[in-house]
Amino acid sequence: MLSEKETGRYSRQISYIGEEGQERLxxxxxxLAGTGGLGCPAAAYLCAAGVGRLTLIDSDQVELANLxxxxxxxxxxIGRNKVISAREKLExxxxxxxxxxxxxxxxxxxxxxxxEQASLIIDALDNFSARYALNHAALQNxxxxxxxxxxxxxxxxxxxxxxxTACLQCIFPHPPGGSDVPVIGTTPGIIGLLQAHxxxxxxTGIGTVLENRLLIWDGRDSSIATVHLERDPECRACGIxxxxxxxxxxxx
Amino acid sequence: xxxxxxxxxxxxxxxxxxxxxxxxxGSGIQELLTALGARSHECRDLLFDEEGRVREHIIVMVNRxxxxxxxxxxxxxxxxxxxxxxPPVAGG
Numbered sequence: 055m056l057s058e059k060e061t062g063r064y065s066r067q068i069s070y071i072g073e074e075g076q077e078r079l080x081x082x083x084x085x086l087a088g089t090g091g092l093g094c095p096a097a098a099y100l101c102a103a104g105v106g107r108l109t110l111i112d113s114d115q116v117e118l119a120n121l122x123x124x125x126x127x128x129x130x131x132i133g134r135n136k137v138i139s140a141r142e143k144l145e146x147x148x149x150x151x152x153x154x155x156x157x158x159x160x161x162x163x164x165x166x167x168x169x170e171q172a173s174l175i176i177d178a179l180d181n182f183s184a185r186y187a188l189n190h191a192a193l194q195n196x197x198x199x200x201x202x203x204x205x206x207x208x209x210x211x212x213x214x215x216x217x218x219t220a221c222l223q224c225i226f227p228h229p230p231g232g233s234d235v236p237v238i239g240t241t242p243g244i245i246g247l248l249q250a251h252x253x254x255x256x257x258t259g260i261g262t263v264l265e266n267r268l269l270i271w272d273g274r275d276s277s278i279a280t281v282h283l284e285r286d287p288e289c290r291a292c293g294i295x296x297x298x299x300x301x302x303x304x305x306x
Numbered sequence: 307x308x309x310x311x312x313x314x315x316x317x318x319x320x321x322x323x324x325x326x327x328x329x330x331x332g333s334g335i336q337e338l339l340t341a342l343g344a345r346s347h348e349c350r351d352l353l354f355d356e357e358g359r360v361r362e363h364i365i366v367m368v369n370r371x372x373x374x375x376x377x378x379x380x381x382x383x384x385x386x387x388x389x390x391x392x393p394p395v396a397g398g
Contacts, residue, residue, distance in 0.1 A: 092398045180398035205395035208315035226394055227375065228362035235397040242398065270314050270392060279314065281390065282370050 056080065060150055064104050075258040076104060080150075082257045083107040085169050087160050087188050088178035089140040090114070091123040091242030092202050092249060096176055098126060099250040101144045105257070107152045108144065111168060112136045113159040123239030160184040165191035174256055175199040176249050177222070182229030189214065189222035190291055193298045200252045202245040205235040207273030209245035212283065213252050213263040216292070217302060220266055220283040223291035241273055307331050307385040309338065314392040320348050321391075335366060335373065335381045338389060352393060365392040 056076060061068065068076050082105050086097055089112040100108060114136050116127040124136075131139040137155035144153045158164060160179060165187045169175050175192050177199055179185050185201065192199035193216045201222055202211040214221050248269065255261045266283045285292065292298045308328055313321040321342060329338055339360055343350035355361055366373045367390040373381060383389070 088398050090398050178398050180396070182396050185396075203395045203397060205315075205397045208395050210392075210395065225372075226363065226365075230363040230394045230396040235395070237397060272315065272318065274318070279312075281367055281372070281392070283372055286374065288374075 060104065063148075063150070067103065071258045071260060075260070078258050079104050079254070080106040082173045083109070083171055084174055084176060084253060085109045085111065085172035086176045086178060087111045087168075087184070088176075088180060089124075089126065089136045090120065090178065090180055091204065091237060091239070092178035092246040093176070094124045094126040094140065095243050095246035096178055096202075096250045096253075097140060097144060098147065099247060100253060101148045101151050101153070103250070103254055104148065104150060105253070107154070109154040109156060109168075109172070110137045110140055111156045111158060111160060112140075113157055123237060123242050125243075160187050162187045162190060166194050169197060170195050172197050174253055176253060177201040178246065178249065182226070185222060186229070186291070192216060193221060193292055194301075196302075198256055200249045200256075202242075202249045204237055204241045204245050207238055207241055209241050209271040209273075210268055211245055211248050211252070211264060211271075212268045213256070213265055215263075215265055216298075217304065218265065220285045221289060221292045224286040224289040224293075225268065225283055227286070227289070238273065241271070244271055244273070307333075307383070309383050309386065310388040311338070311342065312388060312390040314390065315395065316393050317352060317391050320346065320352060329383070333383055335368070335378050335383065335389065336360075338383060339366075339378075339391075342391075353391075361393075363394060365394060366390070367392070 064076050084105050089110050116131040126140040126143045141153045141155045169191045177188050196216050199214045252263050267280045270279045287293050308326050311325045343353045
């Protein structure tokens, strides 16, 4: 049930998604892996939209060089844990949202337990080994995962729905290199917001999400292209010979 | 025959936006990528590793369909096919 305060706070979106849509947002639990360039804008907009519970996962501390894009971390936060810095800002932004902080690195071992309570996962990480671990956990728990990545003026995003769409491993079977990449702050801003946008659509049921589509953003001329994707039957993570297929009965 | 090349992200900086490439009849993806790689050292470095193999992480699409890695060597192109190349990004 929404309080009068909440109905007022979200009135401009309730007129679009209805109180039922707002209730869905309030009941949702989004696990956001990474509170950097992608995670900050994604978390800020999901918090403002009234997602009921947001779990932030990150094991980094705020550095000076983060501040051109990681908008929840400020000058005074340098040296502090990112999850704490982000949680403080989000709690101040919207006291109706429950924010949890988990100071951990996402690994194959811990990812399933970190995400099992989620209604959906946002992959706002900065390296492919952790992204693959999150993908495995999403498949294992049957939870949609919204993947986004950036470099320089380039970014991409897709929504992975276990059993229905290509998974991260199908799309990117070999990890792209490079972690300390150049980045113009607005690039993760745009992709992070698209991730929040996909999350709001998935939770409320409005519109259609990027299922089996990879959206590619080119910031040089501000153009967007989408390419069609398919599941790879030979995929190590979700293909016919994977433990995922055996467990879900997809392997016939 | 003429094929259209759509380059994304870093490739677009190096190869240009959309190119129509004239390649011999019966050419495949491998020949097309080799022709692109011959344009400059930067092009070749983006597409091929030190041993001359197409870099593993690069995504190649033919007529907007993702091409499986093991199909690169065997895929033959036809007139007006569209080949898209995307080097995925990883940062966050």
